[in-house]
Amino acid sequence: MNTKDIIQSATKSISSNAKRTSLTILGIVIGVASVVLMISTGKSFQGYILDQINSFGSNTMDVIPKGFEKFGGNLESLTIEDYERIKRLSSVERVVPVIIVNRSVHYGREDMTPMVFGATSDIFGNYGMKLASGRLLDESDERGAQRSVVAAYQTALDLFGNRDPIGQRIVIGEESFTVVGTLKSAGSLLLSDLDKPVFIPFATARSMTGQRHVSYITLKTVGDSDIAKRDITELLRTRHRIDNSQDDPDLDDFIARSAEQVTSIISSVTLGLTVFLALIAGISLLVGGIGIMNIMLVTVSERTQEIGLRKALGARPRDILIQFLTEALALTCGGALVGLVLGAGTGWILSRIADRILGEFHFILSPFALVAAICMAVGTGLLFGVYPASKAARLDPIEALRYE
Amino acid sequence: MPSAHTKSPRAASRTPLIEVTKLSKVYVNDAVETPVLFDIDLRVQSGEFMAIMGPSGSGKSTLMHILGFLDRPTHGKYRFLGKDTAGRTDDELAIIRATKVSFVFQAFHLLPRATVLENVMLPLLYHPTIPSAERQHRAQAAINAVGLFERTNFLTSQLSGGQKQRTAIARSLVTEPQVIFADEPTGNLDSVSGIQVMGALEKLHASGHTIILVTHERSTAEFADRIVHILDGRIASDSRSHSRRSSSGLTSLK
Known part of the structure; x- marks a missing residue:
């Protein structure tokens, strides 16, 4: 089986059950959408804050008494x-x-x-x-x-x-x-x-x-x-x-703090927050992946006879493995694409609202968010597709053909 | 070596397609051993139309699975085209199935949401040497050979039982295998469709294909030149069919 055959076969089997497919990928859609939303909103917010600091000019420095930000310090130092x-x-x-x-x-x-x-x-x-x-x-x-x-x-x-x-x-x-x-x-x-x-x-x-x-x-x-x-x-x-x-x-009893320092502190804080939120969003992706595994197991058992037939016709275990892995990947990648659009769209709308309230709030769709979401989706597809696909690949052809 | 049932006088000197000696099969399930085949000795020459006949549970399907590389013998030797097949990996067996043997099943086993053409092309996906550009051409030729030209782009769910089985026969032809195994090919069909399907197999045989038919029905087995009886896992008799049936006479009666 060449790559084209594999992809054709995967898309055919997925599109033949459109309702189930769309329900299955919903988990991935939501997972990827929230990852993209969290990362891009975090980035946008960080960008907003940094823009504001930079509007002061990057070479600004404040010298403040310790009591300004530390309780018990001396405000009069x-x-x-x-x-x-x-x-x-x-x-x-x-x-x-x-x-x-x-x-x-x-x-x-x-x-x-x-x-x-x-x-x-x-x-x-x-x-x-x-x-x-x-x-x-x-x-x-x-x-x-x-x-x-x-x-x-x-x-x-x-x-x-x-x-x-x-x-x-x-x-x-x-x-x-x-x-x-x-x-x-x-x-x-x-x-x-x-x-x-x-x-x-x-x-x-x-x-x-x-x-x-x-x-x-x-x-x-x-x-x-x-x-x-x-x-x-x-x-x-x-x-x-x-x-x-x-x-x-x-x-x-004083603090000399440059804008760069403030910038880097804020950057690291917002980065930490963004990663934290993205991880939480990643959990929903994991749940979506379990949904994929579930439906792939159902698919494998529904199509046991087909797997037996393909083996009888000369499919090697690896052909079957690749076929079902590709289906799982196609499901997650399809879900990821929809999720990307959904997440980026929601992020854009939120940034428009933030722009109204805060002013000068720009939407940043970070390439990192896109790559991270796609990688996570592919990873989820592989992680949760491997078990059902290897189960299919290991089926005994005679038993599979007799399976009712 | 008796060559009475072979077509060519030179058959005796040729390497047999299939040569099985002292073959036995034991299934082990939860430490319970169930012997299915005992000391089977069998030779099949290229071009033969042979029936393996026996009641259900006789071991005839197991024998076919072993001969068709879907299963492995427990003991004994299986030489295919003169080569010992022992110790082949799963991948090597898969390649033999993809290129050298093919199957026609009682339950047809067609992909339901695919057309006749797509079903017939399916084995070519796993064929290591036939280029993808040739697939459609070869599949169409196989479909024409079983008389389903007009049904080429029908979904298999739109076909009658006989047409489904003829699609399966076309699928078994498309890789030009050394031997076609037909496992109760008429079992799910009415008698008219059954005769049409046997007619299609006869035609293949006439054009030089080796066919091994597995059936429990004497009337079906009688289409073959040679009938091997299996009873309780042993070959009970191996004889040339004297009253060979032909589909042409039977269909004209209807």
């Missing part, structure tokens, strides 16, 4: 002096100190609590935020600790509605500020809304709060971010008198 010294390092530029001012914002009868960022003017460039109207904060605002404020897109809309925000006066805490600019919509980053905060000059925030420390520092690295990280770490350890010859990050 980074001083303004630290900022001044970091600024002098050659491996960094556009160093921005940030003080988050914990005050509410009033305009007329409107009362809101957006994040109030006291920061120098480089923050807009560092965060990739674009001006919509008016002007950004500048050096003169900073020098004079002006009561100027730039509002992000959503907050400007909420406060002023259809009115022109430029020149409007709002109250932050107890003090009156003039709106000098508004920002374009920037969407969200890691599920925090970039369209909510308002920005005031760093000097103003400092005088309002009277604090000697900064909430965090954000900067752009020059060249290799690892060198910048090393410089900052050395500088701050010296300044904070931290003896850390072991280079144990747990001893530090």
Whole structure:
């Protein structure tokens, strides 16, 4: 039997029982569809997050006090002096100190609590935020600790509605500020809304709060971010008198974290999650495979006489094995193709919905998902086809011919 | 060697197609030994039309299965075309079945959802040397030889019993085997269809094919030139059929 004969015979036998075939492959369809869906959705979500981080520019680095993300840490460990010294390092530029001012914002009868960022003017460039109207904060605002404020897109809309925000006066805490600019919509980053905060000059925030420390520092690295990280770490350890010859990050009272690091952490987390979900989906493929084995066993017993006949006509055990293995493979591959389309289609629809909600969500159909699903389907077909097929191949021709 | 029942005077000097000596078969089932054949000695020359006759349980089907390489003897020697067949692997036996022997069964054993042509082409799938391009041509020739030209593209489920068996005969012809085994070929047929089927076998014999017929009916066995009686696993008699029947006279009576 040549390959063409084998395939013809397999497709003929499968298509002769269309209803049973379609029910049989349903398990494989669902299994492959869920594997493809899980992997492509995981990839799409990862892509979405990485896109957002990269929109900051890849050479962004944040220096944050340990207490920012670790309970019991010191939120006040980074001083303004630290900022001044970091600024002098050659491996960094556009160093921005940030003080988050914990005050509410009033305009007329409107009362809101957006994040109030006291920061120098480089923050807009560092965060990739674009001006919509008016002007950004500048050096003169900073020098004079002006009561100027730039509002992000959503907050400007909420406060002023259809009115022109430029020149409007709002109250932050107890003090009156003039709106000098508004920002374009920037969407969200890691599920925090970039369209909510308002920005005031760093000097103003400092005088309002009277604090000697900064909430965090954000900067752009020059060249290799690892060198910048090393410089900052050395500088701050010296300044904070931290003896850390072991280079144990747990001893530090600060964290210098580049966007690349965040990217790789998120990548590995989402990869782990994707693999985990795909494995669970793979279990359904396994169940589908058992369905294939079941139906192949039924087929073999239904066609025992045919197997006996084929053997009497000169089929070798291996011809019978290949014939039934091919049928099992054809079933799983057929199911896999339908499952691919179904899984990719569902993933695409979900990504459209996510795009509506989150914005800038792109559907990524990873070739890995396709290859993995096909391999798993072929593997399932072989794994669960071998037993029925070898059972068929081992049948005694005389007994098989007499089988009723 | 007696050559009375062979057609050619030179037959005695030829290598027999089938030569069986001291052949016996014992089935072992759950440690219970059931002897089926004892000390069978048999020679068949090419071109013979021989009937193996006996009641059910006599061992005639077992003998046919061994001669047709579907089964192996427990003891004794089986030489086919002068070559000992002992120690052949399953694959080697399969190749012999694909090329040298063929079967016509009582229950027809046709693929139900396939056409006459597809059924007749089936053995060629397993033939190691006939190229696939020749399959259809050869199958059509075999179908024509049994008079089913007009049924070539019929599904076998659309055929009468006699037509089904003639399809099976065409299938047994298509590989041009050395010997055709017909196992109760008329067993599932009415008498008219049975005679037609025997007529088809007669025709094959006349054109030079070796046919070994297995039957329990004397009337069917009498179509053959030579009748070997099997009784309780032994050859009871081996004789030339003196009152050989012919399908031509019988069909004209109907």
